[in-house]
Amino acid sequence: MNKTQNNKAWLLVLPVFLLVAFSAIIPLMTVVNYSVQDIFDQNSAYFVGAEWYREVLLDPRLHDSLLRQFGFSGAVLLIEIPLGILVALMMPTRGVMASLSLILLAIPLLIPWNVVGTIWQIFGRADIGLFGWALNNLGVDYNYAANPTDAWFTVLLMDVWHWTSLVALLCYSGLRAIPEAFYQAARIDRASKWAIFRFIQLPRLKSVLIIGVLLRFMDSFMIYTEPFVLTGGGPGNSTTFLSQTLTQMAIGQFDLGPAAAFSLVYFLIVLLVSWLFFTTITHLDNRK
Amino acid sequence: MAEIQLRSLAHSYSKEPKGREDYAIRRMNHIWEQGGAYALLGPSGCGKSTLLNIISGLLSPSEGEVLFDGVKVNDIDTRDRNIAQVFQFPVVYDSMSVFDNLAFPLRNQNVSEIKVRKKVNEVAEILELEDLLKRKARNLTADEKQKVSMGRGLVRDDVSAILFDEPLTVIDPHLKWKLRRKLKQIHEQFNITMVYVTHDQLEASTFADKIAVMYEGQVVQFGTPRELFEKPAHTFVGYFIGSPGMNLIDVQRSERGVCFDGFELPLNEDLAKQLSSLESDNIKVGIRPEFICMQEQPVEGALPCDINHIEDLGTHKVLTLQLGNQVLKAIVGEDYEPDGLPLYACFPEQWLKLYVDEYLVEVQGSEQ
Amino acid sequence: MPMTKTKTLGITLYILFVLTPIYWLLNMSFKTNEEITGDLSFWPKEFTFDNYMVIFTDPSWYMGYFNSMTYVALNVVITLMVALPAAYAFSRYKFLGDKQMFFWLLTNRMAPPAVFLLPFFQLYSSVGLFDTHIAVALAHCLFNVPLAVWILEGFMSGVPKEIDETAYIDGYSFPRFFVRIFLPMIRSGIGVSAFFAFMFSWVELLLARTLTSVEAKPIAAIMTRTIGATGVDWGVLAAAGVLTILPGLLVIWFVRNHVAKGFALGRV
Numbered sequence: 001m002n003k004t005q006n007n008k009a010w011l012l013v014l015p016v017f018l019l020v021a022f023s024a025i026i027p028l029m030t031v032v033n034y035s036v037q038d039i040f041d042q043n044s045a046y047f048v049g050a051e052w053y054r055e056v057l058l059d060p061r062l063h064d065s066l067l068r069q070f071g072f073s074g075a076v077l078l079i080e081i082p083l084g085i086l087v088a089l090m091m092p093t094r095g096v097m098a099s100l101s102l103i104l105l106a107i108p109l110l111i112p113w114n115v116v117g118t119i120w121q122i123f124g125r126a127d128i129g130l131f132g133w134a135l136n137n138l139g140v141d142y143n144y145a146a147n148p149t150d151a152w153f154t155v156l157l158m159d160v161w162h163w164t165s166l167v168a169l170l171c172y173s174g175l176r177a178i179p180e181a182f183y184q185a186a187r188i189d190r191a192s193k194w195a196i197f198r199f200i201q202l203p204r205l206k207s208v209l210i211i212g213v214l215l216r217f218m219d220s221f222m223i224y225t226e227p228f229v230l231t232g233g234g235p236g237n238s239t240t241f242l243s244q245t246l247t248q249m250a251i252g253q254f255d256l257g258p259a260a261a262f263s264l265v266y267f268l269i270v271l272l273v274s275w276l277f278f279t280t281i282t283h284l285d286n287r288k
Numbered sequence: 289m290a291e292i293q294l295r296s297l298a299h300s301y302s303k304e305p306k307g308r309e310d311y312a313i314r315r316m317n318h319i320w321e322q323g324g325a326y327a328l329l330g331p332s333g334c335g336k337s338t339l340l341n342i343i344s345g346l347l348s349p350s351e352g353e354v355l356f357d358g359v360k361v362n363d364i365d366t367r368d369r370n371i372a373q374v375f376q377f378p379v380v381y382d383s384m385s386v387f388d389n390l391a392f393p394l395r396n397q398n399v400s401e402i403k404v405r406k407k408v409n410e411v412a413e414i415l416e417l418e419d420l421l422k423r424k425a426r427n428l429t430a431d432e433k434q435k436v437s438m439g440r441g442l443v444r445d446d447v448s449a450i451l452f453d454e455p456l457t458v459i460d461p462h463l464k465w466k467l468r469r470k471l472k473q474i475h476e477q478f479n480i481t482m483v484y485v486t487h488d489q490l491e492a493s494t495f496a497d498k499i500a501v502m503y504e505g506q507v508v509q510f511g512t513p514r515e516l517f518e519k520p521a522h523t524f525v526g527y528f529i530g531s532p533g534m535n536l537i538d539v540q541r542s543e544r545g546v547c548f549d550g551f552e553l554p555l556n557e558d559l560a561k562q563l564s565s566l567e568s569d570n571i572k573v574g575i576r577p578e579f580i581c582m583q584e585q586p587v588e589g590a591l592p593c594d595i596n597h598i599e600d601l602g603t604h605k606v607l608t609l610q611l612g613n614q615v616l617k618a619i620v621g622e623d624y625e626p627d628g629l630p631l632y633a634c635f636p637e638q639w640l641k642l643y644v645d646e647y648l649v650e651v652q653g654s655e656q
Numbered sequence: 657m658p659m660t661k662t663k664t665l666g667i668t669l670y671i672l673f674v675l676t677p678i679y680w681l682l683n684m685s686f687k688t689n690e691e692i693t694g695d696l697s698f699w700p701k702e703f704t705f706d707n708y709m710v711i712f713t714d715p716s717w718y719m720g721y722f723n724s725m726t727y728v729a730l731n732v733v734i735t736l737m738v739a740l741p742a743a744y745a746f747s748r749y750k751f752l753g754d755k756q757m758f759f760w761l762l763t764n765r766m767a768p769p770a771v772f773l774l775p776f777f778q779l780y781s782s783v784g785l786f787d788t789h790i791a792v793a794l795a796h797c798l799f800n801v802p803l804a805v806w807i808l809e810g811f812m813s814g815v816p817k818e819i820d821e822t823a824y825i826d827g828y829s830f831p832r833f834f835v836r837i838f839l840p841m842i843r844s845g846i847g848v849s850a851f852f853a854f855m856f857s858w859v860e861l862l863l864a865r866t867l868t869s870v871e872a873k874p875i876a877a878i879m880t881r882t883i884g885a886t887g888v889d890w891g892v893l894a895a896a897g898v899l900t901i902l903p904g905l906l907v908i909w910f911v912r913n914h915v916a917k918g919f920a921l922g923r924v
Contacts, residue, residue: 009749012741013757016801019738023798024764027775090667099912103905104671106915107678110854110904112876114861115897122684123677128890130680133696161674169915176916184346185379187366189393189440199392203383222768225861243770250774263768270766 034260052261062262064237065245066269069221072156072241076220079160081213084167085205089197091172102172105165117229120158124230144231148238155227155239159220167212174208175201210281214274221270242266290356290448292320292343292481297352299338305350312338314505315351320449320483322357325475327496328485328507331528335505336485337376340451343483344371356448372441373451378433378458382426386417389425390439397444411439414470431459438467442474449481456491468495489529501525517576518639523646526574532606534574535616536643546571546642549612551591553635558651559642572643577606579639580618583632590632598626609633678901685894692890707895720875721899723789724858727872730793731857732850735800739849743808744834748817758809761802769862772798777866791867792874796857803856804849811845812838847914854907875900 038048056062087105092098108116124144126132135142144154178201186196224243227233233240240248246266250259299313308314312335320326328336341347343354345366353360361369372393381389390408399407412418415435420428425436434455441450452471456464472495475482484495492499493513500510501524508522509515520526526534539546541563545555553573555563563571583590596615597608605624609616611633618633642649684692685707686700711717745751746758776795777786785791815838823833839846865877879896908915 003748003750005751006749007751009745009751009754012745013751015738016742016761016805017757019734019794019797020761020764020801023776023795024767026779027772028767030775030778031772087667087670090663090670092664092667101667101671102915103908103912105674106908107901107905108674110858110901110908111897112859112861112900114876114879115900118879118893118897119677119681122890122894123680128684128692128696130676130696161677165674173916181375181377181379182381184366184373185375185437185440187346188344188371188373190367190370190396191392192396195392195396199381199384203381218766222770224768224770243768246768246770247773256774259774263770263772267767270768271763274766 031260031263034256035264036257036261038257048257052257053265056258056262056265059258062245065240065242068237068240069242072152072159072223073217073220075156076159076163077213077216079156080164080167080216081209083160084164084212085171085209087164087168088171088175089201091168093176102169105168108162108165109169111162113225114229116158116162117226120154120161120226121230124154146235148235151231151235151239155230158226158230159223162226163216163219167216170208170212171205174205178204206281210278213277213281217277218270218274221273290481291322291358292449292483293355293358294318294339294343295353295355297342297349297354299335299342299347299349299351311505313342313349316506318500318507318510320481322481323479324481325472325495325497326481326483327492327499328483328502329487329489329492329499329528330502331487334502336487336502337453339502340373340453340483340485343449344373344451345369346373370444370446370448371451372444372447372449374438374441374453374455376454376457378430378437380425380428380433380436382424384425385421386412386423386425386428386436387421389436390417390421390443393440393444407443407445411443414442414474415439415467431463434458435467445478445480447480449483452482452484454485454487456486464491471495501528503528519648520574520641521648523572523574523643526576526641530576530578532577532617534576534641535580535614536572536574537614537616539571539573540569541571546573549614551612553640554589555642556637556651559649562649562651563642563644566644566649568645570645572646573635574641574643575635575639577617577619579636580609580616581634581636582607582618582620582624583634584627584629586630586632587634590634593631593633595626595631681894681897684890685898687891689889689891704891707891708899710892711895711899717875717878717896720873720878723868723872724864724874724876725903727789727792727796727864727874728854728857730789731796731800732853734793734797735804735853736846736850738797739801739804739808740839740846743805743812744838746805746809747812748820758805761805765799765802767798769799769860773862773866776863780867786867787869787871787873789872792864792872793857795863795867796853796860800853800856803852807849807852808842808845811842815841844914847911851907851911851914855904858904 035052036047036049038051091101091105111119123129123131124142126136126143132142132144141147142150144151182200182204183196186200191199222243223241224247227239227241228244231239233244246259246262249255249262295317296315297313297317298311298315300311302310305311328339330336338347342349345354345361345364348362354362356369381392384392387408390411391404394404394407408421409418412421415438417432417435417439420432425433428436438452438455441447441452456467459467468491471482471484474480484492486492486495496513498510498512499516500507501516501522502508503522503524509520509525511519511521516525516529520529520534523534523536526536537548539548539553541547542552545553545560546563547553586592591611593609593611593616595607596610599606599608600622602622604622605620607618607620609618609631616633683699686703686705687697688702688704688706691697691701746754780786780791780795785794819837819841820833823837828837861874861876864874868874868877875896879893
């Protein structure tokens with residue numbers, strides 16, 4: 001659409017700007033401020049320059065949780081994106097069943113995150129939860145509270161349960177937007193199911209998949225509440241992801257300076273990786 | 289390649305059709321012979337596209353059978369009917385290049401890449417797409433896209449038939465003519481059955497050897513362009529073919545034939561006999577404007593009339609005649625000049641057609 | 657066709673996977689604590705509403721729901737009120753710094769809430785908004801407004817500009833045109849923006865908990881109370897959990913017909 005130049009449009013954007021600025025810029029400035037000072041109490045603080053940044057960038061505890069975080073987000077994307085596409089392809093296309101499956105699939109998205117944690121905390125326990133009980137009865141020695149591997153996989157399974165629906169609903173709406181004529185032409189051209197998926201459906205899912213990948217990356221990278229409720233980050237540090245490390249630092253140990261410095265590094269990582277995803281996916285297709 | 293036969297075919301889009309008007313296709317039989325170039329002509333909404341989609345299997349008919357070379361294909365999926373179809377609005381796979389688009393139907397059948405390249409280049413040359421082969425299909429103009437769509441139909445030379453659903457709607461007029469010639473050439477070269485849907489009689493008659501005229505869900509006449517013109521089997525064909533269409537006059541039975549507004553048109557004995565055996569009162573006579581001859585003398589059988597209006601079209605003139613309460617059109621030569629004297633219109637017997645319940649009444653066994 | 661059967665089977669299995677943990681919660685919410693901690697059973701042997709009664713009779717419980725609903729509703733209203741005009745500006749006009757502004761808005765969706773916890777607490781305390789519903793609603797705007805602007809901008813760009821121009825020629829004033837003609841045309845977009853705003857505000861806990869203590873405490877935070885000296889009150893916890901799912905169900909029911917169109921964010 002060709003837009004007209006009109007600086008008065010700022011008036012329409014102003015409320016958004018003020019509102020978001022209030023909640024974003026002031027706290028961000030506070031964080032920047034903390035990150036370059038050593039704070040003992042409310043009245044005494046010393047300027048320390050890049051000291052905290054040096055410290056957090058060398059902190060092995062943070063390296064570990066950053067690695068865990070990338071491992072987790074990677075696993076989340078590798079499972080949820082293909083599974084979400086698959087679920088969308090299997091969903092009924094019209095009628096009551098379409099509405100019904102849509103509503104049922106959306107349920108996990110609308111459950112408060114700590115309740116998601118609670119549901120899986122209960123569900124996975126061997127004594128009172130169906131999942132833990134079933135696994136143990138099948139002879140699998142499963143205990144997410146004691147075994148780090150079990151805990152990690154439980155958090156992953158919980159995330160798949162929680163968020164695959166988002167990818168599925170995005171893809172479902174993308175699929176519905178493909179005109180029937182394309183399927184007809186493909187049948188005339190004797191395309192196999194796979195060819196239809198590869199050459200007609202997938203290319204047309206591109207824009208919703210970009211949104212899906214970005215949202216899933218950002219949110220899985222910032223995950224906090226669900227594992228906190230489920231495992232409290234344990235056993236050991238096996239499910240302590242970045243957000244939790246950060247809150248422990250800031251609130252638990254009151255290491256405000258390093259926590260702030262680390263917060264900014266964290267924010268930059270999310271920004272950078274999101275930008276990388278976005279540019280690679282959009283450019284991948286326009287290369288030819 | 290195949291002969292396509294439709295046997296007591298009917299289709300309704302509603303699940304429980306109540307009356308005639310719920311049917312998009314009304315019970316009909318039809319045969320497209322192998323290797324013919326056919327046009328399916330009719331106004332929009334008459335069921336042309338529905339019929340094509342039933343042949344290709346995109347729709348399954350509510351009643352009746354579709355046979356390819358005598359084999360029933362109702363339950364065979366579109367994919368396996370091996371039919372090519374070009375739609376009215378271009379469908380291109382926009383993430384692929386033009387080359388990949390054209391190669392798609394071949395690659396789906398695992399044709400070797402060497403042959404794919406050969407066929408694609410061949411078709412690209414026919415459709416003048418050579419320079420665009422490397423371009424992304426999404427960046428093409430509407431008529432380029434339609435050429436790609438058509439190309440996908442033409443790359444497969446083993447198809448049972450190619451169906452065209454008003455393929456030239458979005459194409460430039462000068463290119464239209466060229467593409468129609470191309471299609472005709474391809475038809476002659478490969479001897480593939482082609483069915484071409486259109487609402488344009490000119491397009492139909494330049495492309496096809498035989499035209500099926502469709503009206504309200506049925507093929508009302510199937511014949512050469514000349515047959516459609518000279519002997520319309522249905523009042524709709526008379527009205528739809530020709531410009532202006534056939535003059536149709538509501539008439540009543542009379543002693544010697546039929547009459548209207550106090551004029552009597554005598555019928556020959558055979559036709560009168562034929563008419564008397566039918567009960568309906570829905571009787572019409574039709575005559576093409578081209579066949580009305582104007583007389584200045586009250587000769588035998590000529591009816592007195594006035595000229596309301598003259599349109600000079602350059603190659604001929606169209607007269608609007610007032611004959612009693614009827615308004616008729618007549619076509620006369622460019623040099624015709626009425627001189628204000630009383631005029632008489634004459635309906636030559638061999639061109640005067642009799643329709644009962646909209647269908648032509650013919651003398652059985654007679655050849656015209 | 658066998659393909660359809662495979663599909664139906666697949667989707668049924670996946671939906672079962674989604675529903676089983678929820679069923680388990682529901683099942684537990686109707687059990688007594690003795691039954692929960694006793695032998696595992698697939699449905700309640702002694703069906704009881706006691707767990708729900710605990711919640712419905714104790715103000716400190718049900719006020720939690722009231723608090724959550726209040727700030728979520730406030731958030732949805734504020735989000736739409738500010739995002740609609742802004743999205744219109746982005747979809748129709750070029751102005752100084754428009755692209756940078758749009759990008760900056762989106763980056764806020766990428767800020768880990770954990771990063772901002774403490775500054776948020778300090779900021780809202782210093783302006784006297786701590787422990788109020790409006791504080792949580794405003795804080796949630798940080799990530800809901802950018803998303804709403806983005807979604808709405810997509811929908812609005814799908815409406816041809818000629819519509820605006822025709823309306824002006826017909827003598828509509830801008831506000832009247834906007835409310836009477838423009839908004840009804842992007843109904844799906846508004847529905848889905850509201851859905852997303854509801855969703856992210858309803859499910860978020862970290863900020864909501866940090867910005868409240870008593871007066872505006874969200875239900876999700878109150879749930880931690882069930883862990884008392886005598887161990888966990890599983891039945892009440894489960895009942896409280898079930899009750900947090902219901903508002904979401906209601907909302908998805910209302911937007912179900914817009915989802916197919918709206919989730920594509922108007923951009924497909």
